[in-house]
Amino acid sequence: MANNKKPGIWNIKVLGRNIFAKFFGFEQGVDITNDVAVLYRRNVVIKNIVFVSNIMYSIILFILSLSTEGEVSDWVVAFIAFPLTYVINKFLKKLINMDPNDKTKQSVAMYVSAFYIFFSSILIYARLYQKEYFETGAYILMYYAVVVISLYQEKKLMSSSFQGLLALLTVIHFIWTYNVQQLVGGETIIEFLPRFVRLPEFSDILLRTLLFILFYFVVYAIVSMGQYMQEERKLELIKRRQVQRDFSHIVGDLFSVVFSSSYTLMDKRHAYQVQQMAEKLGNYYGLSQGKITEMNQYAMIHLQYQEIKNMLNDKNSFDEKEYDILKEKTELGSQIAKRLQLAQKCEDIARAHIEDTANEKFLKEMLIIQPEIEAQIILLADLYITMRGPKSYKRPMAHGIVLKSFQSELVNYFDYDLKERFLKFHDEFAEMYNNF
Incomplete structure (x- = not known):
């Protein structure tokens, strides 16, 4: 009896790999020697990751609305998040596809995507930091944003964004994580600072800042190595193609001479x-x-x-x-x-x-x-x-x-x-x- 089963279609693992490669594969159908094509593909993949992240944020807000005994503001934010996710993703898609062959436009799309990824995690933290069981998870999202940004494998992007991200994180620590304004009271800055450095809040802010710097340093090192390997791989491929092209012409001419004789x-x-x-x-x-x-x-x-x-x-x-x-x-x-x-x-x-x-x-x-x-x-x-x-x-x-x-x-x-x-x-x- 003939076996009509088509394992390529019904195999879950193969189907999963194909779907992942289509939406999240950084080298899917890309010539790695073409820098613009590589950047365009990365923008597309990051855009897909942003879309998934936005859905995750919407789900988090929805769970929050279920756990806050029906507060109107939480329900409204949860339902607004879904169409907002769609609008943001459409905007990024339009920006990325404006001109796939223009490196300047693709670079702009990269920086916009990177800013939005981190900024969206900050907004989620601003919404959740006061919730006792949500603060830690929401804070981790900012580390998650850094990891997503690192997927661009671009040292320049990582180095140029470090100071801005560190400044934003410091502001978050002083304004949201620990409301320093309430700790100050009526003291002057000269009176407040000696007392503040002895408080556990200061130690925690310092620890969080140092951990973020260390994490960013490690991620930057990984990005640096990845970019170096990518450049070496690209140069090796260019050399191989040149050798292959020369070889094909030489062998073709050689065979032509041999056959004619x-x-x-x-x-x-x-x-x-x-x-x-x-x-x-x-x-x-x-x-x-x-x-x-x-x-x-x-x-x-x-x-x-x-x-x-x-x-x-x-x-x-x-x-x-x-x-x-x-x-x-x-x-x-x-x-x-x-x-x-x-x-x-x-x-x-x-x-x-x-x-x-x-x-x-x-x-x-x-x-x-x-x-x-x-x-x-x-x-x-x-x-x-x-x-x-x-x-x-x-x-x-x-x-x-x-x-x-x-x-x-x-x-x-x-x-x-x-x-x-x-x-x-x-x-x-x-x-x-x-x-x-």
């Missing part, structure tokens, strides 16, 4: 003859069916040269899809080059023995080239067909003459068992050649 080795009829004879010889030798299938593919692979003849010479830019295509074509080109090397080996051996130039040094050089048994089988079939047919340097040779050459001169190029199988069934190979 090796066109005589790409005769289709000859290739089919070699494949069929090699397949039969492989069966007689005892190769597995898998090995024979691979050998058949390799025997014909050089006929695919048109697929990479002008490999990516017209490409000026690369993405991940183009990298995959380039890798695939490069691997194909490598196999074609090896196959042409084997075909050239056949030509060199045939010509050397026809012209009587083969010696011990030539034999050693030939034995080094592709000594695998599958390559030897293809070479033997190719050499037999080459010796039988006409060439510019020789006339066609009868089967008996070629057979004597394999029994004497050509025997050293092949595995003993392979040569014995060929000689044992030579009549069948002669019939194959004559009937092709």
Whole structure:
């Protein structure tokens, strides 16, 4: 029974990852070498985070309204928060999408988003700081805002906003967290300060300030490292693309030259003859069916040269899809080059023995080239067909003459068992050649 289940659609984990990547993935469909595109994508993601944060703030206010015994002001604020969240998100979206390719406008959107993130957390704190069970959670939201701002991975933004955020936090401490005005009473500042520094309120304000500075310092260090790594990664990608572009042109030109000079080795009829004879010889030798299938593919692979003849010479830019295509074509080109090397080996051996130039040094050089048994089988079939047919340097040779050459001169190029199988069934190979 066919299985119609589609795990890609119904898999919750995959669905969750896809949704997260779409709305909160910082590199989703972004060329990291394009600074404006990266900033635009970060603005979009931060805008989505702001939207989620606003919903969370609205829920907090709604919970507050339920816990304050129906005070009208709390209910009103809770219900106003929902449409206000929508309006703010629409404004940020319009600002971000005003011109995705303008770095100045995207930078303005970044600073506006960063200011709003922190300012909104301050407003929530102003609403909740007097509630005994809400003050700590509301205060943590300001740390949460700093973390969200740090997602921009922008040192300049972090450093330029530090003094302003610290000043706002100090004002919050003195006005809302501890109402210093009530502590002053009728004292002058000279009378108040010595007494204030001994109060627990002063110690708590100092501790909160130091913790915020320390937290901000750590976040800044993380942002600094992240930005450095991002810049290094961008530079490395730019260099890799340049090398890849140069490499593709060089390899493309190289393949074009090789193919233009090796066109005589790409005769289709000859290739089919070699494949069929090699397949039969492989069966007689005892190769597995898998090995024979691979050998058949390799025997014909050089006929695919048109697929990479002008490999990516017209490409000026690369993405991940183009990298995959380039890798695939490069691997194909490598196999074609090896196959042409084997075909050239056949030509060199045939010509050397026809012209009587083969010696011990030539034999050693030939034995080094592709000594695998599958390559030897293809070479033997190719050499037999080459010796039988006409060439510019020789006339066609009868089967008996070629057979004597394999029994004497050509025997050293092949595995003993392979040569014995060929000689044992030579009549069948002669019939194959004559009937092709």
